[in-house]
Amino acid sequence: MDITLLKLLNTPNSSVNKGQNRRDFLKTSALASSGLVIGFYLSGGNKIASAQQPPKANASPNAFLRITKDGAVTVQVKHLEFGQGVMTSLPMMVAEELDCDWTKVRAELAPANAVYAHTMFGMQMTGGSSSVINSWTQMRTVGATARAMLVSAAAQKWKVKPEQCRAENGVVIGPAGQRAPFGQLADAANKLDTPQKVTLKNTKDFKLIGKPTRRLDSAVKVNGSAMFGMDITAKQVPNLHVALVKRPPAFGGTVKSFNVDKVKGIPGVTHVVQTANGVAVVAKSFWAAKTGRDALVVEWDLESASKATTAMMQASYRETALKPGLPTGKVSDGAALNNLKAAGKTVTAEFEMPYLAHAPMEPLNCTVKFDGDSCEIWVGTQFQTVDQGAAAKVAGLKPEQVKINTMIAGGGFGRRANPASDYIIEAVEIAKQAKVPVKTVWTREDDIKGGYYRPMFVHRVTAGVDAAGKIAGWDHTIVGQSIIGGTAFEPMMVKGGIDSTSVEGVTDTPYEIPNMNVTLHTTKTGVPVLWWRSVGHTHTAFAMESMMDDLAKQAGKDPVEFRREYLAKHPRILKVLNTAAEKSGWGSALPTGRARGIAVHESFGSVCAHVAEVSVEKGQIKVHRVTSAIDCGLAVNPLSIVAQVEGAMVFGLSAALYGKVTLKDGVVDQSNFHDYPMLRLAEMPKIDVHIIDSGASSPTGVGEPGTPPIAPAVANAVFALTGKRLRTLPFNLDEVSKA
Amino acid sequence: MAITFQLNGKKQTLEVEAEMPLLWALRDVVGLTGTKYGCGMALCGACTVHVNGEPVRACVTPVATVAGKNITTIEAAVETKLGKVVREAWIEAQVPQCGYCQSGQIMSATALLSKNKKPTDADIDTAMAGNICRCGTYNAIRAAIKDAAQKLA
Numbered sequence: 001m002d003i004t005l006l007k008l009l010n011t012p013n014s015s016v017n018k019g020q021n022r023r024d025f026l027k028t029s030a031l032a033s034s035g036l037v038i039g040f041y042l043s044g045g046n047k048i049a050s051a052q053q054p055p056k057a058n059a060s061p062n063a064f065l066r067i068t069k070d071g072a073v074t075v076q077v078k079h080l081e082f083g084q085g086v087m088t089s090l091p092m093m094v095a096e097e098l099d100c101d102w103t104k105v106r107a108e109l110a111p112a113n114a115v116y117a118h119t120m121f122g123m124q125m126t127g128g129s130s131s132v133i134n135s136w137t138q139m140r141t142v143g144a145t146a147r148a149m150l151v152s153a154a155a156q157k158w159k160v161k162p163e164q165c166r167a168e169n170g171v172v173i174g175p176a177g178q179r180a181p182f183g184q185l186a187d188a189a190n191k192l193d194t195p196q197k198v199t200l201k202n203t204k205d206f207k208l209i210g211k212p213t214r215r216l217d218s219a220v221k222v223n224g225s226a227m228f229g230m231d232i233t234a235k236q237v238p239n240l241h242v243a244l245v246k247r248p249p250a251f252g253g254t255v256k257s258f259n260v261d262k263v264k265g266i267p268g269v270t271h272v273v274q275t276a277n278g279v280a281v282v283a284k285s286f287w288a289a290k291t292g293r294d295a296l297v298v299e300w301d302l303e304s305a306s307k308a309t310t311a312m313m314q315a316s317y318r319e320t321a322l323k324p325g326l327p328t329g330k331v332s333d334g335a336a337l338n339n340l341k342a343a344g345k346t347v348t349a350e351f352e353m354p355y356l357a358h359a360p361m362e363p364l365n366c367t368v369k370f371d372g373d374s375c376e377i378w379v380g381t382q383f384q385t386v387d388q389g390a391a392a393k394v395a396g397l398k399p400e401q402v403k404i405n406t407m408i409a410g411g412g413f414g415r416r417a418n419p420a421s422d423y424i425i426e427a428v429e430i431a432k433q434a435k436v437p438v439k440t441v442w443t444r445e446d447d448i449k450g451g452y453y454r455p456m457f458v459h460r461v462t463a464g465v466d467a468a469g470k471i472a473g474w475d476h477t478i479v480g481q482s483i484i485g486g487t488a489f490e491p492m493m494v495k496g497g498i499d500s501t502s503v504e505g506v507t508d509t510p511y512e513i514p515n516m517n518v519t520l521h522t523t524k525t526g527v528p529v530l531w532w533r534s535v536g537h538t539h540t541a542f543a544m545e546s547m548m549d550d551l552a553k554q555a556g557k558d559p560v561e562f563r564r565e566y567l568a569k570h571p572r573i574l575k576v577l578n579t580a581a582e583k584s585g586w587g588s589a590l591p592t593g594r595a596r597g598i599a600v601h602e603s604f605g606s607v608c609a610h611v612a613e614v615s616v617e618k619g620q621i622k623v624h625r626v627t628s629a630i631d632c633g634l635a636v637n638p639l640s641i642v643a644q645v646e647g648a649m650v651f652g653l654s655a656a657l658y659g660k661v662t663l664k665d666g667v668v669d670q671s672n673f674h675d676y677p678m679l680r681l682a683e684m685p686k687i688d689v690h691i692i693d694s695g696a697s698s699p700t701g702v703g704e705p706g707t708p709p710i711a712p713a714v715a716n717a718v719f720a721l722t723g724k725r726l727r728t729l730p731f732n733l734d735e736v737s738k739a
Numbered sequence: 740m741a742i743t744f745q746l747n748g749k750k751q752t753l754e755v756e757a758e759m760p761l762l763w764a765l766r767d768v769v770g771l772t773g774t775k776y777g778c779g780m781a782l783c784g785a786c787t788v789h790v791n792g793e794p795v796r797a798c799v800t801p802v803a804t805v806a807g808k809n810i811t812t813i814e815a816a817v818e819t820k821l822g823k824v825v826r827e828a829w830i831e832a833q834v835p836q837c838g839y840c841q842s843g844q845i846m847s848a849t850a851l852l853s854k855n856k857k858p859t860d861a862d863i864d865t866a867m868a869g870n871i872c873r874c875g876t877y878n879a880i881r882a883a884i885k886d887a888a889q890k891l892a
């Protein structure tokens with residue numbers, strides 16, 4: 001594969017610093033005097049489109065790759081590492097083309113900088129299970145470019161042609177058997193022009209990509225030395241203070257007044273400052289800040305606050321779902337729907353899914369040092385570019401005056417990708433007023449009660465099969481809040497009043513369903529919502545895959561058989577479905593009291609199926625085993641893929657069994673892991689993950705596709721076992737015990 | 740008030756509020772950040788340390804109550820003979836994803852293995868019941884504990 005590196009200087013772009021020539025940009029960094037540093041910017045279409053503002057000399061060595069004299073290869077990872085393994089998979093792509101010694105490879109998280117923009121979305125961000133795919137050409141090109149330069153440097157040294165030399169395991173080897181380790185060539189390579197064109201390997205020649213590869217960040221994660229955002233202390237940021245914020249009891253409330261009498265005199269408390277969304281207590285330690293916050297008295301203005309009560313919303317959503325909403329891309333005419341009414345057997349089902357909190361293991365936090373004309377931030381964020389802009393606005397600075405150090409994060413699941421930058425803005429407000437460096441920390445209670453939930457949804461579906469057991473029609477109404485509406489992403493992702501994330505997984509279903517009609521009601525509730533691992537698919541897969549199972553029953557067919565009939569044109573999905581079924585022993589006998597259920601769903605360019613084996617004991621659903629299959633295109637690191645499918649499955653299973661955030665008069669009922677529980681070790685099913693070898697030449701998403709199909713797989717298994725359909729999430733165990 | 744205890748084998752005296760949880764004394768006062776905060780209510784296990792060898796949730800343990808006791812945190816626990824085996828088993832099984840819960844998981848696992856050389860699945864279920872992993876690494880944790888037990892035998 002050839003990658004042509006366009007001449008950057010010829011690309012008209014206002015953000016290009018005209019004084020900077022291309023070579024300077026490609027080898028950005030004042031620190032390049034020692035070793036080779038490579039960085040460039042690829043945009044859509046895999047062409048180098050524009051060099052954005054090159055990093056300032058005082059910034060960290062902003063490039064993708066640094067090879068130092070000792071031979072160490074350091075890859076700057078432009079995405080957030082929050083468990084998904086990018087600190088390993090991105091370096092693997094670089095190393096594959098670089099032909100370096102993998103044991104010498106290190107990974108660092110890149111700071112906020114335009115050079116690290118997502119090649120599809122044009123801003124620095126982590127989401128949509130796209131870290132690997134958008135880096136696929138870019139990172140390999142980085143490796144191939146560096147290799148070419150190292151080979152040229154060696155060729156010059158030996159006075160031979162570069163074509164006569166090759167690189168292998170961190171050494172360039174010459175025609176007469178000369179050997180030069182990369183580290184010794186790095187300085188000379190850095191003085192060369194960057195090649196305009198490099199050739200990437202054929203997939204069949206990969207040595208590292210596709211091999212189960214251990215994570216580069218394992219060692220620091222088993223001895224307590226990994227530095228999360230939460231772990232910034234005065235050692236890293238002298239005079240660091242800690243802030244906790246008292247936020248309104250209901251969303252949209254504001255501070256009327258506050259009284260600090262009881263806060264005064266609490267040892268360690270230094271400041272009390274008001275923010276746009278509450279009052280912050282700043283102190284020398286978390287505990288002092290917490291004690292201060294507990295003592296703080298705030299009077300709230302709740303006049304315009306949300307009065308949302310989920311029990312009432314459920315009823316109103318159900319009622320709304322009785323009427324058709326706005327037409328989506330899937331519209332069928334009235335005659336078709338009449339067809340459905342005439343069908344032999346119809347099912348009408350209401351599915352109900354609650355608000356869900358992300359609850360990453362590491363509670364939100366953000367450290368800010370504000371010096372009047374510069375601002376430095378340490379934060380685990382999925383949204384560097386957005387956060388940098390938002391922080392600059394609050395700080396009264398230009399974005400380039402805000403330095404964001406990306407910290408590894410203890411999970412995120414979408415919560416750290418907030419178009420509103422809520423926890424970053426708040427932390428900047430506090431540091432700016434307190435005039436000391438401050439780490440603003442959220443308690444678990446703040447996190448669970450803090451909003452930005454997966455929205456609550458109701459789906460109402462009427463579908464039926466004709467006398468021949470074929471689907472006659474499918475009428476589907478979706479009711480829920482828009483995640484995208486009101487954000488900067490609206491023009492791109494909301495079309496004709498339809499937020500694509502509200503309907504994804506239904507309107508684009510691969511099943512060839514005749515007479516399908518899908519409409520959407522977008523509600524407004526005042527409860528802030530956000531994407532949550534697998535976004536719209538979290539609720540749409542549940543409705544779709546439960547319905548397909550129901551219709552299979554109506555048609556008197558096996559659930560796998562029935563699905564196959566509607567996937568004839570989708571061999572990739574068929575293969576995933578068949579693999580999961582076969583590996584699970586689908587159709588074979590199980591001990592009494594157990595049953596299997598299956599679900600398959602396409603999301604983020606990948607297809608994942610789960611077969612769940614369940615029993616119901618004392619009104620409790622027990623999931624004994626999950627057999628999974630995933631087609632995620634070219635499998636870059638099989639170890640990561642298995643871990644992500646397992647993790648995504650557990651994430652979905654916790655939600656299906658336990659997850660719900662409810663509100664009364666605008667106040668959230670839940671607060672911590674006792675009332676917002678997660679699966680624990682003893683409840684963990686056995687899981688086998690089968691990665692489909694599809695022969696694809698590029699990868700697709702891995703972090704999210706394992707979440708959507710687990711809830712329907714379990715519900716379908718419970719149906720097979722008890723004849724009882726569970727259509728409300730989390731599963732209502734009383735309904736099961738009555739069965 | 741001044742509170743003295745043994746921290747990772749060394750005498751440590753802190754001038755702190757008696758009711759400050761040990762977790763925050765360790766993190767904010769001593770500056771040892773391997774012990775994590777996840778819930779503050781003894782619900783997640785992220786803050787697990789050993790007090791006289793027993794696994795304890797540091798987030799609900801007032802620092803005054805550990806005066807005169809032996810505290811071991813993740814930083815030292817993985818350097819003992821047993822700890823090294825557990826740490827290596829964790830890497831071998833590629834347990835950590837985000838890694839945030841893992842200090843607590845390892846502290847619960849080392850406490851289990853120091854008393855029970857051959858833990859059954861049920862023993863592991865019980866010993867690890869207080870530790871949440873939001874990334875869902877539970878099966879790898881179980882495998883790592885069994886592997887470590889075998890290597891320690």
Ligand code: FES
Binds near residue numbers: 781787797
């Ligand atoms: S932080 Fe102590 S148990 Fe969760």
Ligand code: FES
Binds near residue numbers: 410835873874
């Ligand atoms: S590894 Fe992320 S919470 Fe356990």
